């Protein structure tokens with residue numbers, strides 16, 4: 001499968017992956033997990049919603065928890081664009097492409113454009129949020145892992161080629177990918193796409209999709225922080241929330257820990273991803289036939305990590321268009337950062 005071409009003359013300026021909206025059963029229980037264990041800062045509680053951010057983030061929210069009225073789904077993922085004008089250019093771009101996109105009013109965000117990407121993932125884009133205080137040096141208020149910022153989302157998609165092309169056309173670059181032989185001559189199983197200048201903003205995997213596999217926040221001092229979060233989880237009666245790790249990724253190279261929130265939504269805490277800015281950095285291909293793509297050491301991922309993911313609200317996932325039979329040991333090839 002050819003890798004997506006990166007459009008360097010972007011039709012509008014997406015700057016980064018920005019936020020996730022999750023539906024949860026019990027806001028108070030979820031608040032305990034995300035505030036006390038993960039260590040996000042609660043910016044605001046607004047009726048049936050809770051808005052959270054990392055300690056270095058000045059945006060109003062990078063995670064929104066909404067009390068579920070139906071299934072425990074992901075409502076959508078969000079991206080930021082640079083200027084308000086970029087939203088108008090985006091609307092024209094999607095109109096010309098025949099992709100439905102509509103402006104909506106969203107609390108605590110500027111004008112917001114909603115659409116579905118080519119993988120069927122519900123996304124929204126905005127240029128502004130109310131500015132909050134940066135809490136980096138407010139050490140007395142730090143809790144849990146005190147993550148600094150949101151970094152990326154990983155999603156399962158049925159048609160990874162179409163989904164990756166969508167983001168390539170918006171200026172996203174491929175940092176890494178995995179295929180059977182580690183080249184684009186065989187079916188690509190996972191692909192890391194970045195816009196903000198590090199290893200990933202959105203990671204796509206071929207699987208039943210669209211589904212959200214995880215959202216990821218960056219922590220400092222991961223060697224100690226990830227272990228401390230495991231200890232903290234145990235002491236708070238949340239030891240079963242630890243799903244996989246601490247460990248170190250092959251793809252992406254980060255140290256990582258995966259936890260499941262009270263509703264089964266998956267959160268990754270990871271060390272800061274590497275920088276990727278200079279154009280001579282070509283996409284790096286990994287072979288799914290090599291064990292080190294999953295993790296460099298330690299236990300392999302549990303079956304839950306390989307197969308379970310959060311549905312997007314109101315969207316029935318579809319089977320992948322790439323034949324699994326074409327790939328040996330396909331169920332083990334889902335690992336990524």
Ligand SMILES: [Fe+2]
Pocket residue numbers: 152154203214216268336337
């Ligand atoms: Fe990740």
